[in-house]
Amino acid sequence: MARSGPRPPAPRLDRPDAVLAAVVAGFHREVAERLLDGARERLADAGMAGDLEVRWVPGAFELPLAAQTLASTGRYAAIVALGAVVRGETAHFDHICHVATTGLGRVSLDTGVPCAFGVLTCDTLEQAEARSGGAVGNAGEDAADAAVIMANMVSREPRA
Numbered sequence: 020m021a022r023s024g025p026r027p028p029a030p031r032l033d034r035p036d037a038v039l040a041a042v043v044a045g046f047h048r049e050v051a052e053r054l055l056d057g058a059r060e061r062l063a064d065a066g067m068a069g070d071l072e073v074r075w076v077p078g079a080f081e082l083p084l085a086a087q088t089l090a091s092t093g094r095y096a097a098i099v100a101l102g103a104v105v106r107g108e109t110a111h112f113d114h115i116c117h118v119a120t121t122g123l124g125r126v127s128l129d130t131g132v133p134c135a136f137g138v139l140t141c142d143t144l145e146q147a148e149a150r151s152g153g154a155v156g157n158a159g160e161d162a163a164d165a166a167v168i169m170a171n172m173v174s175r176e177p178r179a
Contacts, residue, residue, distance in 0.1 A: 026156065029064035030164055033171045036068050037096035042085040044102025044138070046078040053151040054101040054137055057159030065167045071099070079104050079115050079138055083122025090132035096174065097166035098132060101159055103139040103147040116140045131178075133169030137162025 106112040127134040141147040149155040
C-alpha cells in the first residue's frame with residue numbers, strides 16, 4: 020500500500036555514531052540501486068555520521084543469511100535489507116518472498132539486531148520502479164526510517 024499524505028521528517032538517530040549496514044539483493048539491480056540511494060539519503064537526514072556499510076548478494080533468497088552474518092558480529096545497530104522480487108509466471112515468486120520475509124524477521128528475533136524490510140514484492144517491474152524513487156516514493160527511505168526507529172528503541176532498553 021502506498022503512503023497516504025506527505026512523508027514525515029526523518030527520525031533522528033539517538034547515537035549518530037551508530038553503525039548500520041545494508042544487505043542488497045542485486046537481481047533487479049537498477050531498482051536495488053535506487054532503493055539503496057533512498058536509504059543512504061534518509062540515514063544522512065537522520066544524522067548518521069558514518070557511511071552505510073553495504074553488502075551485495077545475488078538475490079532476495081540470500082538476504083537473510085547475509086543479514087544474519089552481519090548481525091551476529093555485534094558491530095551493527097541495525098541492518099537494512101533492500102531488493103525487489105517481481106512476480107513471474109510460476110510459483111517461484113511466492114517461495115522467494117516467503118523465504119526473504121520470514122528469514123529477515125527471524126534475523127531480528129534471533130539476534131536482537133533490528134533488520135528493516137525494504138524488499139519490494141511487486142507484480143510488475145513498473146510497480147517496483149514506482150516504489151524505488153518513482154511516483155509512489157522510495158521504500159528504501161521507509162526501511163531506513165524503520166531501522167533508525169528500531170535501533171533507537173533497542174538501544175534504550177536494558178539487556179537481560
